[in-house]
Amino acid sequence: MSDDFMLDTDDLERRMDGAMTNLRTEFASLRTGRASASMxxxxxxxxxxxxxxxxxxxxxxxxxxxxxxxxxxDKGLVGKVEKAIRESGLGINPQLNGTIIMxxxxxxxxxxxxxxxxxxxxxxxxxxxxxxxxxxxxxDQIKKAKSDGLSEDDQKIWEGExxxxxxxxxxxxxxxxxxxxxxxxxx
Numbered sequence: 171m172s173d174d175f176m177l178d179t180d181d182l183e184r185r186m187d188g189a190m191t192n193l194r195t196e197f198a199s200l201r202t203g204r205a206s207a208s209m210x211x212x213x214x215x216x217x218x219x220x221x222x223x224x225x226x227x228x229x230x231x232x233x234x235x236x237x238x239x240x241x242x243x244d245k246g247l248v249g250k251v252e253k254a255i256r257e258s259g260l261g262i263n264p265q266l267n268g269t270i271i272m273x274x275x276x277x278x279x280x281x282x283x284x285x286x287x288x289x290x291x292x293x294x295x296x297x298x299x300x301x302x303x304x305x306x307x308x309x310d311q312i313k314k315a316k317s318d319g320l321s322e323d324d325q326k327i328w329e330g331e332x333x334x335x336x337x338x339x340x341x342x343x344x345x346x347x348x349x350x351x352x353x354x355x356x357x
Contacts, residue, residue, distance in 0.1 A: 224254070262274075
């Protein structure tokens with residue numbers, strides 16, 4: 171490999187890992203019929219004049235497999251938290267019990283499961299596109315180095331390295347998608 175050209179493969183891997191981390195977060199927000207505190211992460215509450223995550227206005231617990239509870243710390247925010255959950259599109263109907271909001275997780279029907287697998291697929295495709303964009307950036311750096319005097323053999327070696335990193339990331343995304351779709355379709 172050329173002494174004067176060093177591609178920052180760690181940076182490429184870090185950026186691809188960022189796409190996969192984002193995918194994990196998106197997958198966590200998909201309902202699978204099982205209760206999970208992470209399903210409330212995207213829900214924001216208008217608290218004290220600012221949009222605030224639910225976990226910063228109360229304690230989120232999962233006391234049983236089909237129930238999530240939120241113990242809201244400020245009684246004045248209970249209504250706002252309930253409204254935020256209703257409007258979140260999660261398809262959950264909150265039940266009030268003082269400052270505790272109970273969220274019974276309904277059983278998913280077949281049609282909703284298929285919809286969720288399609289949503290998971292689109293999330294995974296977005297992650298693949300992000301990974302491919304990082305790959306393209308790496309390949310562009312190699313092409314620029316070739317025009318600056320990098321040998322053709324070194325170019326092939328670097329391109330192979332970038333492709334290997336990309337292939338590993340895409341395989342990881344595909345595995346995550348397969349696991350998530352299996353989890354969603356599990357009755």
